[in-house]
Amino acid sequence: MAEVNPKDLAAAELSExxxxxxxxxxxxxxxxxxxxxxxxxxxxxDCCENPTEQSVNRLMATEAELKQWLTVxxxxxxxxxxxxxxxxxxxxLKLCSELEMVVSCYEAKRENLxxxxxxxxxxxxxxxxxxxxxxxxxxxxxxxxxxxxDLGVLQDTKxxxxxxxxxxxxxxxxxxxVLEKHVPHPQNDPSTNKKKKNxxxxxxxxxxxxxxxxxxxxxxxxxxPHDPYVTIDNTFWPAYIExxxxxxxxxxxxxxxxxxxxxxxx
Numbered sequence: 001m002a003e004v005n006p007k008d009l010a011a012a013e014l015s016e017x018x019x020x021x022x023x024x025x026x027x028x029x030x031x032x033x034x035x036x037x038x039x040x041x042x043x044x045x046d047c048c049e050n051p052t053e054q055s056v057n058r059l060m061a062t063e064a065e066l067k068q069w070l071t072v073x074x075x076x077x078x079x080x081x082x083x084x085x086x087x088x089x090x091x092x093l094k095l096c097s098e099l100e101m102v103v104s105c106y107e108a109k110r111e112n113l114x115x116x117x118x119x120x121x122x123x124x125x126x127x128x129x130x131x132x133x134x135x136x137x138x139x140x141x142x143x144x145x146x147x148x149x150d151l152g153v154l155q156d157t158k159x160x161x162x163x164x165x166x167x168x169x170x171x172x173x174x175x176x177x178v179l180e181k182h183v184p185h186p187q188n189d190p191s192t193n194k195k196k197k198n199x200x201x202x203x204x205x206x207x208x209x210x211x212x213x214x215x216x217x218x219x220x221x222x223x224x225p226h227d228p229y230v231t232i233d234n235t236f237w238p239a240y241i242e243x244x245x246x247x248x249x250x251x252x253x254x255x256x257x258x259x260x261x262x263x264x265x266x
Contacts, residue, residue, distance in 0.1 A: 018082040172215070179211045186237055208235045210243075217250060217262040229259040 186207055213236060221228045232241060241260065244250035253259035 015082060018080050018086075021080055022083050172211075175214070176211045179209065179214075183210045183240075185209045186239075206235050207237050210240050213240055213244070214249075214262075217260070221262050228261040229253050229256075230261065232258045232260060 216230050217228075220230050241250070245252065245260070248263055250260045251263050253261070
């Protein structure tokens with residue numbers, strides 16, 4: 001399909017008289033334009049003129065021309081209504097075409113913005129879900145860490161207490177073995193009484209061993225540290241008490257000689 005020239009279309013829509021008038025008007029305008037162009041060429045200054053002064057003069061001339069155009073009332077292109085109508089139609093068609101281009105551009109831009117918005121919303125939802133999952137995971141880890149920490153401290157304390165109890169039992173067993181071997185419990189020996197006729201000493205069967213005396217002293221210190229003294233009665237063999245006092249293992253009460261306590265070892 002051949003392209004239609006706007007001039008040919010305008011000529012087809014205008015009458016012969018209107019078209020002739022329009023062409024004459026255009027020739028007059030072109031003639032006036034050539035005249036003005038020649039005047040401008042002839043009025044150009046010489047090349048030797050100062051460039052700064054030339055720029056100032058050109059600016060002043062432009063300002064004067066602008067003021068003159070502002071005072072001039074606009075004139076119609078032509079007095080023929082047919083020409084004015086055709087010119088108005090062309091301007092309206094041109095304006096509509098430009099507006100359609102602007103609308104098309106804005107619609108494309110709006111579509112791009114809508115797609116970008118959807119992508120941003122999707123990204124925001126994904127990040128929000130990830131943040132919520134991470135927050136829940138952190139809270140769960142904190143709770144588990146607190147539970148593990150409390151449980152670990154409790155188990156560690158129990159293990160230490162159990163180790164101390166086992167160590168204490170081993171120490172007490174070793175102490176009992178040493179005392180049983182080197183400091184045996186006092187007993188009546190008939191053969192010894194026969195050989196030693198001059199010594200008429202018999203041991204009470206209720207006497208407690210040195211191991212039991214030390215155990216009483218240690219338990220007293222641990223259970224009642226504010227009153228660590230143990231009262232001496234008939235079950236305590238005086239020889240054991242004397243040995244403990246002499247070797248600095250026990251100390252007598254300052255006011256009551258029948259009370260002793262375990263020495264404070266630093």
